[in-house]
Amino acid sequence: MKFHLFIILYFLSINWIISQDEIKLDSTVLLKREISSGLNKPWEIKWGPNDHIWVTERPGRVQRLNPETGNITTILDLSDSVSQQSEAGMLGFCFHPEFEQNKLIFINYDQRNSSNNLIKTIATYKLFQDTLILENIILGNIPTWVNHSGCRMLISNDKKLFFTLGDRFVQDSSQDLASPSGKIHRINLDGTIPNDNPFANSSIYSFGHRNPQGLMIHPNGTLFSTEHGASMYDEFNVIKAGQNYGWPHVEGVCNTNAEINYCDKNDVKEPIWQTDKCTALNDLFLYNHVAIPEWKNKVLMAVLGGAVKTPSLSVYTISNNNQVENVEHHFNELGRIRDVCANPYTGSIYLVTNGFRRSETTFNSIIEYYNPDYEITTSQIKYETNQYLDFSPNPVLNSENISIRCSEDFINATIDIFNLNGKKVYSKKIENTNFYILPNNVGSGTFVIRAANNNGTITKKIIIQ
Numbered sequence: 001m002k003f004h005l006f007i008i009l010y011f012l013s014i015n016w017i018i019s020q021d022e023i024k025l026d027s028t029v030l031l032k033r034e035i036s037s038g039l040n041k042p043w044e045i046k047w048g049p050n051d052h053i054w055v056t057e058r059p060g061r062v063q064r065l066n067p068e069t070g071n072i073t074t075i076l077d078l079s080d081s082v083s084q085q086s087e088a089g090m091l092g093f094c095f096h097p098e099f100e101q102n103k104l105i106f107i108n109y110d111q112r113n114s115s116n117n118l119i120k121t122i123a124t125y126k127l128f129q130d131t132l133i134l135e136n137i138i139l140g141n142i143p144t145w146v147n148h149s150g151c152r153m154l155i156s157n158d159k160k161l162f163f164t165l166g167d168r169f170v171q172d173s174s175q176d177l178a179s180p181s182g183k184i185h186r187i188n189l190d191g192t193i194p195n196d197n198p199f200a201n202s203s204i205y206s207f208g209h210r211n212p213q214g215l216m217i218h219p220n221g222t223l224f225s226t227e228h229g230a231s232m233y234d235e236f237n238v239i240k241a242g243q244n245y246g247w248p249h250v251e252g253v254c255n256t257n258a259e260i261n262y263c264d265k266n267d268v269k270e271p272i273w274q275t276d277k278c279t280a281l282n283d284l285f286l287y288n289h290v291a292i293p294e295w296k297n298k299v300l301m302a303v304l305g306g307a308v309k310t311p312s313l314s315v316y317t318i319s320n321n322n323q324v325e326n327v328e329h330h331f332n333e334l335g336r337i338r339d340v341c342a343n344p345y346t347g348s349i350y351l352v353t354n355g356f357r358r359s360e361t362t363f364n365s366i367i368e369y370y371n372p373d374y375e376i377t378t379s380q381i382k383y384e385t386n387q388y389l390d391f392s393p394n395p396v397l398n399s400e401n402i403s404i405r406c407s408e409d410f411i412n413a414t415i416d417i418f419n420l421n422g423k424k425v426y427s428k429k430i431e432n433t434n435f436y437i438l439p440n441n442v443g444s445g446t447f448v449i450r451a452a453n454n455n456g457t458i459t460k461k462i463i464i465q
Helices: 002-018 171-175 257-266
Strands: 022-024 029-039 042-047 053-057 061-065 072-077 090-095 104-112 118-128 131-143 153-155 160-165 183-188 204-207 212-217 223-227 235-239 281-287 298-303 312-318 324-330 337-342 349-353 364-370 389-392 402-406 414-419 424-429 434-437 445-453 456-464
Touching: 029 053, 029 061, 029 072, 029 445, 042 090, 042 337, 042 349, 042 364, 053 090, 061 090, 090 153, 090 160, 104 131, 104 153, 118 160, 153 212, 160 212, 212 298, 223 281, 281 337, 298 349, 312 337, 389 445, 389 456
Parallel strands: 072 131, 212 281
Antiparallel strands: 022 029, 029 364, 029 456, 042 053, 053 061, 061 072, 072 456, 090 104, 104 118, 118 131, 153 160, 160 183, 183 204, 212 223, 223 235, 281 298, 298 312, 298 337, 312 324, 337 349, 349 364, 389 402, 402 434, 414 424, 414 445, 445 456
16 A cells, blocks of 8 residues: 555655646647746845846845756845845845846845844845845845745835835734834835835825735836735725725625724725735736737736745736736646746746745745747857756656766766755766666656856756656
């Protein structure tokens, strides 16, 4: 019986890794390519101004990833000072609108102060060559907690910084305008308070939030947010200045007698959409590329899956008056989808995963889905592809050789193979740009191949059958 159970689980794990290698939309077929499997609790991904994917990892690092080769370079490492516990750590970031000139990005992260209290910092860092250097603390000593700490960030066209803070498990704080928790905030880029904020001398833009996890500004100027519910409903909201969103007295729309009474008395703004169950809605953006015409001008939303374990990339059709007309769900076999971004040249989308369980921390992935029939002008793309590592076949039979091909940069480095628990099961010095590994020296199952040097790290999954 145990042997049969092992076989079932083994083939299920293989199915999780290679499933949905393609997806058929109305007239478009998207193919899958796993770019990297070497991330540790990634939280936010964005397409960077230098045509690389930028990623924050909750333990306190900012990684820059070449979308062509999967090569990762660490450009900021605050892991010695960032407090990564439960949901806290290094979370959201955004680029200064004048990044090409000033090389600044905004980052938020959680730390312990001298009293061992958890606090959040919002800071600007400047890119100097391949390293981010602290420029300025915009806001500091923001009280936070290991859960419901936020914090998504974005900058509007009028150069205002919006950021989200959860209720820190102190539910009444969401309605307390003297507390920063359970709010969406709006500040100037230097940390000062805009004169036109809804509450005088306050960064608070809206309140009554439980755990807002996504922010997006539509081209029509509408600010959207996603929010985790407690037990019944997640919310997709249109955010209005000074508006009350009801928590902890209301979850989802106002549909119980107590909620209706509270909403009438407090002018609560209801969500434009609520989920049937708490599926953990996350970040979102408007897809506006022609490469996937079925999704053009629709909202793509990352969904972790929540307690009901239904992760997906959700595609929302939004009307001109900001109402949800239709919702589709895709990629429910990839695991917990934390965030999503797009390649402005190819129209490819990139999904960052957080494993299949909330406690899973090792070898989270960035997965690309692309339209192979879409023709691009390659001269537009700036990223360099000089460092690479590829292998074939994948999956590979235990009786076959794994053929490795890499750039000269990796000669004298080591190539390591890990199981999914993070244990190293094989290591070899790289002496040539083309060589073989015998799978029977590794075993059977799903593994991760990693090679690293001073120019970065490349990590990819392989299945040995």
